[in-house]
Amino acid sequence: xxxxxxxxxxxxxxxxxxxxxxxxxxxxxxxxxxxxxxxxxxxxxxxxxxxxxxxxxxxxxxxxxxxxxxxxxxxxxxxxxxxxxxxxxxxxxxxxxxxxxxxxxxxxxxxxxxxxxxxxxx
Numbered sequence: 001x002x003x004x005x006x007x008x009x010x011x012x013x014x015x016x017x018x019x020x021x022x023x024x025x026x027x028x029x030x031x032x033x034x035x036x037x038x039x040x041x042x043x044x045x046x047x048x049x050x051x052x053x054x055x056x057x058x059x060x061x062x063x064x065x066x067x068x069x070x071x072x073x074x075x076x077x078x079x080x081x082x083x084x085x086x087x088x089x090x091x092x093x094x095x096x097x098x099x100x101x102x103x104x105x106x107x108x109x110x111x112x113x114x115x116x117x118x119x120x121x122x
Contacts, residue, residue, distance in 0.1 A: 004113065015039075037090060044093040048100050051111055059096070066092040 023029075041063055049055040066089045073085050 004116075041089060041093050044097045048093075048096045050100065050104065051114075062096070063089060063093060 045056065045059050045063060049059045070085050070088045073080075073088075074082055078085065
């Protein structure tokens with residue numbers, strides 16, 4: 001269990017470094033709300049893919065399609081508020097997580113080894 005907790009901590013640290021690289025190296029500028037909740041979408045991706053690397057590609061394509069749809073809808077001149085249109089990827093993500101959670105149970109198919117790390121002793 002100690003190795004699993006260390007893996008989670010190291011993964012979190014590497015994710016933080018990835019965010020720093022996104023803002024400093026990749027875009028070479030800083031803007032408020034640069035990631036705009038994409039971490040939430042990444043967590044939703046893992047849950048919807050049911051921790052299966054082979055299911056990641058179709059789920060990524062679905063989430064990417066919803067992101068692209070926001071740009072297309074805005075370019076098409078949809079009379080809806082641009083703030084509501086910008087919510088589309090997050091709505092798709094939440095709906096997918098809800099559907100998978102209903103189908104797979106409360107933990108959404110989380111591997112037993114990973115669930116044991118987060119369970120309270122007692």
